[in-house]
Amino acid sequence: MRPMFYRLKNKTHAREELVRMYRDLTGRQGLRPDGQYWTLCGTQTARNSELRQLCHLGLLVDAQFHGVDFDPKIIGKNRRIFPQAHWYAGSWSSVIRTLEFRPEVVYLDTMNVVGLAPARRIIKETIFQCPKGTILFINLMQTNPYSGYNRAPNDEEVLNNIEQDIPPEILSYWEDTGKHYVYSATSITRMATYVLRRVR
Numbered sequence: 001m002r003p004m005f006y007r008l009k010n011k012t013h014a015r016e017e018l019v020r021m022y023r024d025l026t027g028r029q030g031l032r033p034d035g036q037y038w039t040l041c042g043t044q045t046a047r048n049s050e051l052r053q054l055c056h057l058g059l060l061v062d063a064q065f066h067g068v069d070f071d072p073k074i075i076g077k078n079r080r081i082f083p084q085a086h087w088y089a090g091s092w093s094s095v096i097r098t099l100e101f102r103p104e105v106v107y108l109d110t111m112n113v114v115g116l117a118p119a120r121r122i123i124k125e126t127i128f129q130c131p132k133g134t135i136l137f138i139n140l141m142q143t144n145p146y147s148g149y150n151r152a153p154n155d156e157e158v159l160n161n162i163e164q165d166i167p168p169e170i171l172s173y174w175e176d177t178g179k180h181y182v183y184s185a186t187s188i189t190r191m192a193t194y195v196l197r198r199v200r
């Protein structure tokens with residue numbers, strides 16, 4: 001069974017770190033009034049989920065939260081608990097091609113491994129769809145307990161891959177904010193968060 005990510009202590013710290021980085025980058029406490037936060041959401045509970053934690057930290061209100069997940073059951077439950085938030089059942093890539101995708105912040109909270117094809121694909125697709133001003137937090141696994149994949153982290157690798165995968169003209173719209181955060185999701189899963197911003 002998958003862990004309930006939001007319950008993990010280190011995940012809560014990572015959330016606080018995300019909010020701190022957002023504030024450093026923008027000088028604002030919370031999203032703009034019309035700002036949207038988009039995430040690969042998983043299960044969101046009333047008491048202590050990503051949505052609840054971010055509201056509690058003052059980053060956003062329910063109506064600014066947009067959650068995407070493959071699993072329609074997860075989306076249905078989330079919608080019943082948080083009817084004012086926006087929920088989409090389907091693949092991230094197809095959902096973000098909709099007109100509603102106007103994020104201020106994207107939390108691309110993947111379970112993909114740094115450098116491998118699925119991670120590179122979802123990052124590329126997201127970079128192509130984000131409008132000017134988007135702050136893109138990319139969360140990737142540096143170790144993967146399910147496949148036994150484990151190697152030393154390489155902070156440069158994600159950025160190098162992006163440079164290889166994205167045409168220079170599109171890449172010139174983006175800056176590496178230099179912000180980076182590594183944490184252990186479980187005792188055997190190390191995650192890294194990379195932060196890019198679309199500046200033009």
Ligand SMILES: C[S@@+](CC[C@H](N)C(=O)[O-])C[C@H]1O[C@@H](n2cnc3c(N)ncnc32)[C@H](O)[C@@H]1O
Pocket residue numbers: 005006039040041042043049050068069070071090091092093109110111122
């Ligand atoms: C790491 S969990 C989300 C955790 C949540 N953001 C939090 O902070 O508590 C990632 C979720 O995204 C879903 N997911 C992964 N890749 C996806 C994709 N390409 N399209 C749609 N859903 C995806 C998975 O089913 C999983 O529920």
